[in-house]
Amino acid sequence: MDWISFWDGSHAIYTSERHKQVHYARIAADIARFVPHPQARVLDYGCGEALGAQALAQACGQLTLSDAAPGVRQGLKARVAGNPRIHVLSPEEVAALPEGSFDLIVANSLLQYLSPQVRDDLMATWRRLLAPGGTLLVADVIPPHVSAVRDALALLRFGGAEGFLGSAVLGLVRTVFSPYRKLRADLGLSQYSEAAMLDVLAKAGFTARRVRPNVGHNQERMAFTANRAP
């Protein structure tokens, strides 16, 4: 199994419906802070189930959702059908869009699942798709010192604050025996120091900086904004 098949199947990453709802509401609100103006064209790449898409779409002109998992895209299409501001595209359809199609491109909690080759290919695509003055937001990047245990502690704090502590505890116990843990052990996750991420972005032709807070609940992970280098 690879990561895309994992996300395409039924998984228990969200420990309860409440966890999933507050996760997606939080990231939609966090991403909205980066929307430069109400007509902005936004791409959420590796968007997952994007339960906050309707709310995010209200903060911008057009929202394009893209995910490599076909089943995830099918679910998204069913959910956003009828909202003329939201489009769901496959990665191949995104790659075929004209240069300068977006004012903001978001990759949240995606980089850890990408090999260096896929990551660099995607960075080149995103750079081409950014309009002049546009911004790439790469967020929820995992630094090398942040282990599964520290992720678990951050989830428990989030659960405590948002009213799903019980399901978070149960969910973490389930995770120990889950395919996610096995895949994380077998395939690993790509982790980056701040300097390494800035270097990747610079080599891809961006001028980048770290921004705080991170998108989402886990403030041990990092967010970066990047603009096309002149």
Ligand SMILES: C[S@@+](CC[C@H](N)C(=O)[O-])C[C@H]1O[C@@H](n2cnc3c(N)ncnc32)[C@H](O)[C@@H]1O
């Ligand atoms: C951890 S989820 C993140 C979902 C959402 N962005 C969030 O922050 O909750 C990672 C998502 O990235 C997608 N993904 C993984 N590799 C991808 C790739 N090469 N291109 C597009 N999407 C990819 C997976 O299918 C999955 O839905």
